[in-house]
Amino acid sequence: MEKPRRPVVVTGFGPFGEHSVNASWIAVQELEKLGLGDDVDLYVYEIPVEYQAVQRLIPALWKKHSPQLVVHVGLSGMATTVTLEKCGHNVGYRGLDNCRFCPGSHCCVEGGPECIDSVIDMDQVCKRVSDLDLDVLVTISKDAGRYLCDFTYYTSLYQSHGRSAFVHVPPLGKPYTAEQLGRALQAIIEEMLSVLEHSESDINCHNEH
Template sequence: ISISGFGPFGEHAVNASWIAVQELKKLGLGEGVDLHVYEIPVEYQTVQRLIPALWKEHCPQLVVHVGVSGMATTVTLEKCGHNVGYKGLDNCRFCPGSQCCVEGGPECIDSIIDMDAVCKRVSTLGLDVTVTISKDAGRYLCDFTYYTSLYQSHGRSAFVHVPPLGKPYTAEQLGRALQAIIEEMLDVLEHSEGKINCRHEH
């Protein structure tokens, strides 16, 4: 499983998404799961290079991207990525001329993971973190990365938005929430594909 967080940008000198991913790395996902973590720079062109390379190198069962949203107060599961509407400049002051991820690609790609099911299941675990669902990842690098990854993986990607650190959650809380979310995602994925993974005991 590959998991990415983003580097600093704008007012986010410390990006909560990367901190949360590092916390998750410490916690791990259990014995049978090989976990690779990446920090992605907030740059469109790097994302376009990095995502295909990541899929090629690891052929992961699942890729989860984590991003920070200054407006979020919950941990948010994004259902889909959007192809068009990218006008915000990245850390290199660059923006795609076409304002889209993949020219000629579908307008929107849904994750094959049932985010409603994941959200419901995580919400019953009694974590001290609220988890919600969204259909709009924001038309900036989060959305751009998610769409690029969904396009590469035929939908085998997920995106989780976290609020900035301390607003209201600590790094530990975010790490634990990610761990629970990804475990449920894997479970949902396995059942939806009709595979039974004996290692995954609840």
């Protein structure tokens, strides 16, 4: 029997501030060239660095693709590793976006929980990817930065009941090339899908008894 095809959505961000080329979108385009194997339908999108666009686009992507997983990739000017974010935060958004806008309430979802964790065990994903001996260092973080990355992650986690992930990449060449970042994303997302499937088969087993 053929395995059912799994839709996976991966997003990167457009330019902002001094970053006229956003490494996250370059990395996602590299991933698109590599693909995620025969049974995954990969859909990639570039998201503008705008709060209101995020609030409109994220629910639309879930509605359009009903994905098994959504992975958002963002740029961190301070990062020197590829960083897996464990959770998204609801409040504290004071930085202005590309439209010079910031949410009046400084939060993503009024009345939403302060923090939402991904259902994916990022420690496990980090360990598995690190065991692959890629030439890219992968680390874990619990703070996605209270700007559009964190805002997007929370919005997506809220929408998907935790079936989202966020990966921060460093600027291109500091230290990794686009190809290295693309390969790292491919390995990370393949491990995320594997971890997700195992956790879900465990849940289904418990539900049947």
